[in-house]
Amino acid sequence: MPGPSFWQRLWAGLDARLALRNFVYEVPPYANTLPYLLGAITLMGLVILVATGILLGQFYIPDPAAANASVRTIMTQGYGGAVARGIHVYAAHFTLVVLLLHLGRVYVTGAYRFPREANWIGGVALLATVLAFFFTGTVMRWDQGAIEALEHNLAFAQLLGVFGGWFSPAFSTHVPLLARLYMAHVSLLPLVLFILIVGHVYLVRQHGFSPHWSRPAATQPPYTFAHHLRRAVGFGCIMLGVALALAVVRSPGEGPAPVPGIEVTKPPWVFLPAYALETWFGVPSLLWGTAAAFAWLVAVPFLDRSTAPGWSGRRRALAVGAAALIVVIGLGVFAWVSHPVAHLH
Amino acid sequence: MHGTRDRARKLAAGLAAAGALLLSAPADVPAAAQRVALQPQDALTLVRQTLAALEATPPNLSVASEKLSAALHAQDSRGVDMARVTQAAQAFGLHDPGAAAAQLLEALRPSMQQPGGIAAALLVPAPQARFAGTPAEDLLLVIAAVLVVAGGLTIAW
Numbered sequence: 001m002p003g004p005s006f007w008q009r010l011w012a013g014l015d016a017r018l019a020l021r022n023f024v025y026e027v028p029p030y031a032n033t034l035p036y037l038l039g040a041i042t043l044m045g046l047v048i049l050v051a052t053g054i055l056l057g058q059f060y061i062p063d064p065a066a067a068n069a070s071v072r073t074i075m076t077q078g079y080g081g082a083v084a085r086g087i088h089v090y091a092a093h094f095t096l097v098v099l100l101l102h103l104g105r106v107y108v109t110g111a112y113r114f115p116r117e118a119n120w121i122g123g124v125a126l127l128a129t130v131l132a133f134f135f136t137g138t139v140m141r142w143d144q145g146a147i148e149a150l151e152h153n154l155a156f157a158q159l160l161g162v163f164g165g166w167f168s169p170a171f172s173t174h175v176p177l178l179a180r181l182y183m184a185h186v187s188l189l190p191l192v193l194f195i196l197i198v199g200h201v202y203l204v205r206q207h208g209f210s211p212h213w214s215r216p217a218a219t220q221p222p223y224t225f226a227h228h229l230r231r232a233v234g235f236g237c238i239m240l241g242v243a244l245a246l247a248v249v250r251s252p253g254e255g256p257a258p259v260p261g262i263e264v265t266k267p268p269w270v271f272l273p274a275y276a277l278e279t280w281f282g283v284p285s286l287l288w289g290t291a292a293a294f295a296w297l298v299a300v301p302f303l304d305r306s307t308a309p310g311w312s313g314r315r316r317a318l319a320v321g322a323a324a325l326i327v328v329i330g331l332g333v334f335a336w337v338s339h340p341v342a343h344l345h
Numbered sequence: 346m347h348g349t350r351d352r353a354r355k356l357a358a359g360l361a362a363a364g365a366l367l368l369s370a371p372a373d374v375p376a377a378a379q380r381v382a383l384q385p386q387d388a389l390t391l392v393r394q395t396l397a398a399l400e401a402t403p404p405n406l407s408v409a410s411e412k413l414s415a416a417l418h419a420q421d422s423r424g425v426d427m428a429r430v431t432q433a434a435q436a437f438g439l440h441d442p443g444a445a446a447a448q449l450l451e452a453l454r455p456s457m458q459q460p461g462g463i464a465a466a467l468l469v470p471a472p473q474a475r476f477a478g479t480p481a482e483d484l485l486l487v488i489a490a491v492l493v494v495a496g497g498l499t500i501a502w
Contacts, residue, residue, distance in 0.1 A: 072471045144397050234499030241492030248485045254471035256400055259393040264401040264408055
């Protein structure tokens with residue numbers, strides 16, 4: 001009788017030291033369907049962003065006098081800078097889309113209800129963190145759109161009053177705000193993201209995958225988390241491949257070095273609803289619009305206390321969610337088709 | 346049931362109070378005074394603002410017109426070739442924003458030669474890298490295709 005193979009011995013050795021068997025726990029089969037994989041695919045996108053971000057960080061200069069030129073250097077000189085930047089940009093868009101779809105799936109299936117309220121709130125915090133990544137990444141480009149985003153950052157700091165100190169240049173007068181936002185982009189936000197993801201994954205492990213809205217789990221053959229992870233890696237490979245192809249075929253551009261004091265651009269797509277609010281109700285709507293949206297998201301599990309497993313018992317929550325989605329998309333479309341307007345100057 | 350409604354009502358009232366508190370915080374921001382302070386008086390900044398408005402996608406002609414007019418009347422014209430600015434205004438008047446932008450770029454030449462002046466290349470968008478079908482690009486596309494196929498196979502496995 002042959003003894004264990006090399007791989008079996010390797011696994012046994014690693015498992016004895018790292019307790020890898022804990023990752024081979026059973027998950028229901030629907031956990032391997034696309035709607036239930038969106039969270040894991042978001043994680044894969046974040047891994048791509050961290051890897052390409054580390055590469056870009058070696059060549060980016062977070063100094064207002066040199067940032068735009070350093071982006072151009074990344075785009076035009078060796079080490080595959082243009083490709084790395086392209087993957088970073090496209091993967092950021094894809095990751096945000098997948099994250100929003102994940103949020104939508106959790107909302108539609110009511111997976112935020114007892115006992116998963118804390119994990120929903122953690123997920124909302126993750127969304128805020130990823131949006132902060134997206135915002136600070138926009139400023140890193142240091143072109144006209146970037147400085148207009150930065151000026152909105154300053155306006156936001158003023159709106160926050162005494163709580164806006166960190167966002168203000170007065171917080172550290174000898175360090176440019178661009179450098180501090182870069183620090184946030186590459187160290188503060190990754191730390192927050194890591195802590196939130198660890199907590200999020202821990203709670204998923206503790207509570208298990210949320211029940212399917214129609215299929216009873218007991219009637220399905222079980223799979224393991226390793227299978228779930230493998231499929232997520234597969235989707236991550238597809239995301240990386242598509243981002244790479246787009247980076248090669250349609251490399252993201254870079255605008256002229258910025259000049260302060262005018263507003264002639266519009267923000268990236270995810271901020272367009274806030275831009276529309278700002279156009280209609282002025283700069284303070286940046287604060288109350290954002291605060292209202294996140295307050296509603298945090299309150300969702302406490303407003304919807306239904307226990308029905310399917311959709312029929314949650315008509316009110318689904319109607320509210322659909323209405324919120326229509327409002328957000330409507331605001332975004334309005335901002336997208338409208339001409340850029342000055343909000344600050 | 347009533348308990349749930351009461352909780353929801355209390356939560357909504359709490360959120361409304363928090364919102365009112367946040368809205369009351371910025372009431373003392375001197376916005377008008379700030380706007381005045383932000384209006385540049387020098388031709389150099391005004392010409393750069395005009396250029397930025399013309400190079401936006403799509404070009405913002407109303408902002409460009411306003412800033413170009415202000416640049417023409419600016420008291421401080423250091424670092425700017427005002428004759429070029431006048432020519433830019435004429436090109437703009439002839440509905441040729443491209444020619445106006447080119448003149449404004451030339452108008453900024455004196456400032457570029459000064460110590461600490463901005464490089465001309467940075468005042469225009471970076472040349473957009475276009476797919477040229479080089480061997481390196483083809484290889485990267487093959488890698489992209491392999492990644493997509495490998496991902497698909499991993500999912501199907």
